[in-house]
Amino acid sequence: MSTTEAKANTAAPTIEIEGLNKWFGAFHVLRDINLAVAERERIVVCGPSGSGKSTLIRCINRLEEHQEGRIVVDGTRLTNDLKNIDAVRREVGMVFQSFNLFPHLTVIENCTLAPIWVRKTPKAEAEAVAMEYLERVKIPEQADKYPGQLSGGQQQRVAIARSLCMRPKIMLFDEPTSALDPEMIKEVLDVMVDLADTGMTMLVVTHEMGFAAQVADRVIFMDEGQIVEQNNPDAFFNNPQSDRTKLFLSQILSH
Amino acid sequence: MSDKAFHRTHSEMLNERPAPTSTVGVIGWVRANLFGGPLNTALTLLSVLLLYWSVPPLLDWAFFSADFTGNRGSECTAEGACWAWLDQRIEQFLYGFYPQEFYWRVNLSIALLFPALAFVLFDGLPCARYGRWFSLLYPVIAATLLVGGFGLEGVTTDKFGGFMLNLVAGLSGIVLSLPVGVLLALGRRSNLPIVRYLCIGFIEFIRGVPLITLLFVAIVILQLFLPPEVSLDQLARVMIMITLFASAYMAEVIRGGLQAIPKGQYEAAQAMGLNYWKSMRLIILPQVLKISIPGIVNTFIGLFKDTTLVIIIGLFDILGQARLLQTNPEWIGKVDHETFMLAALFFFVICFSISRYSIRLERRLDTNKR
Numbered sequence: 001m002s003t004t005e006a007k008a009n010t011a012a013p014t015i016e017i018e019g020l021n022k023w024f025g026a027f028h029v030l031r032d033i034n035l036a037v038a039e040r041e042r043i044v045v046c047g048p049s050g051s052g053k054s055t056l057i058r059c060i061n062r063l064e065e066h067q068e069g070r071i072v073v074d075g076t077r078l079t080n081d082l083k084n085i086d087a088v089r090r091e092v093g094m095v096f097q098s099f100n101l102f103p104h105l106t107v108i109e110n111c112t113l114a115p116i117w118v119r120k121t122p123k124a125e126a127e128a129v130a131m132e133y134l135e136r137v138k139i140p141e142q143a144d145k146y147p148g149q150l151s152g153g154q155q156q157r158v159a160i161a162r163s164l165c166m167r168p169k170i171m172l173f174d175e176p177t178s179a180l181d182p183e184m185i186k187e188v189l190d191v192m193v194d195l196a197d198t199g200m201t202m203l204v205v206t207h208e209m210g211f212a213a214q215v216a217d218r219v220i221f222m223d224e225g226q227i228v229e230q231n232n233p234d235a236f237f238n239n240p241q242s243d244r245t246k247l248f249l250s251q252i253l254s255h
Numbered sequence: 256m257s258d259k260a261f262h263r264t265h266s267e268m269l270n271e272r273p274a275p276t277s278t279v280g281v282i283g284w285v286r287a288n289l290f291g292g293p294l295n296t297a298l299t300l301l302s303v304l305l306l307y308w309s310v311p312p313l314l315d316w317a318f319f320s321a322d323f324t325g326n327r328g329s330e331c332t333a334e335g336a337c338w339a340w341l342d343q344r345i346e347q348f349l350y351g352f353y354p355q356e357f358y359w360r361v362n363l364s365i366a367l368l369f370p371a372l373a374f375v376l377f378d379g380l381p382c383a384r385y386g387r388w389f390s391l392l393y394p395v396i397a398a399t400l401l402v403g404g405f406g407l408e409g410v411t412t413d414k415f416g417g418f419m420l421n422l423v424a425g426l427s428g429i430v431l432s433l434p435v436g437v438l439l440a441l442g443r444r445s446n447l448p449i450v451r452y453l454c455i456g457f458i459e460f461i462r463g464v465p466l467i468t469l470l471f472v473a474i475v476i477l478q479l480f481l482p483p484e485v486s487l488d489q490l491a492r493v494m495i496m497i498t499l500f501a502s503a504y505m506a507e508v509i510r511g512g513l514q515a516i517p518k519g520q521y522e523a524a525q526a527m528g529l530n531y532w533k534s535m536r537l538i539i540l541p542q543v544l545k546i547s548i549p550g551i552v553n554t555f556i557g558l559f560k561d562t563t564l565v566i567i568i569g570l571f572d573i574l575g576q577a578r579l580l581q582t583n584p585e586w587i588g589k590v591d592h593e594t595f596m597l598a599a600l601f602f603f604v605i606c607f608s609i610s611r612y613s614i615r616l617e618r619r620l621d622t623n624k625r
Contacts, residue, residue: 061525061526063522063525063526082530086528086530089525089526089527089528090528092526093526094523094526096519096522096523098517098519099519100517100519100520100522100523101523102520102523102538102542103542103622103623104541104542104545104620104622113527113529113537113538114527114528114529117529117533117537118527118528118529118533146622146623147622148622148623149622149623162527163527166527166528
């Protein structure tokens, strides 16, 4: 039994997914997913495009609605009840592939908007917290610029700081480095490694296998809407069990 | 040897140099934009020729050979324009039949309009906080000044006229049509089918019917459905109809803007826990209004010019005053061009100002400049 599973068994999981099924129209995109994420656990989800990995993590903060199954996040079950959805979204931060910073607001305004309007934090306090996180992602000097004036890597670091300003318990990353130029990937991954070191619960959809090997407690491989294989990174990369995992790894690691 | 052939190293980076003088400055601009090729040169010369043919005769007609004094059309004997009527009629062109002793009330409300607009339109003014309250109160203040109340003697709206009538109807339409248009656009994209179909029905009906038809409906037919003791002011009815008409167009302009906002913006707002109205107000609408400025201004300008249709309820706006003077026996046949030109000038000044301001606003809101 891996250390991860031991951890997961000791306390109630932060995220609990049971029998999750989702369809886009007639297309069965998620098929009977079962997943428990322990507090402070770091999970990397990988798999070919169209395998449902993004859809899976988007179900966790209800950007996608699921049709069957049970999702409980931090003790709150996701249903159509808007109160529950809002409660979950307050505790779950998300970083998108395309950054999705608000272009009409400065960096600091991007970071303070949700704390002020959702958490009702006083403005001065929200700004102090924002500066603290901007320093953590190493761009405090860009606080008064607009997102359009920053490079892709800087924008993604702002997006991470913006999510952290809500002081979430869980962070979801949806291919955070896929839209970046190669020389900017590292600066974003460094920030994510730092974040992992602080003990944040993280679910990361990514193709960065180096990152997975370095920080993940567990790697999940998805294909055709199913979890095909999951293991600790060491075993996952060195001793994959399923043929599809082997094929996938050989394709992405061959360069 | 092959290695030698491919291997190059630049030990020194090149320094910046200024652009060649022939491409910058006045001479560069003239050469590039006016005489950039045979066609360009021909067009430049043709334009100069057209200006030479049209501008001097126009100036001559309007000023140098014009008559400025006289009490009736027959006293205008010069070859050029007849401006003699201006002296005694300009007040009617500006105020219509508003009582002369109360002109100050119109003047005051227009004077107060400038600070009220300034606090809304421009950033960084002193006392901006109190100023915004003043802007918010301004419609009440202006309405009181114009129609009376709070100790001021009442003036009925059928006395309104001239350019002041265009301003009153146009500005209230502009102020009201934007929020109504935004609500209609959001309603049209609502997930609630009843709201959605009501908005679609309203927008399509209003857009599908000529404005003048709506005005006739408001004036003639509406009364048939209202209880006899209810009577809505005629001018108010026209203003409501013009506003609703502009709102329907505004809604479609805003809808276009809403569709241009990437889905990720909605998702990011949702993921942060912002509810629908907050994400609309804080994230989506500021961006939508910004990219929709050209269309919004287009609708505003159209609305402002549609205020001339008050003529169908027997009110004489500035265009009506022009027609009135043209059929006046003392001036008949002498002032047809002059009066229309004055009316056109007033409209142009306002519409052009709106347009210039919108360009300024677009520049100010551009957050991509480095």
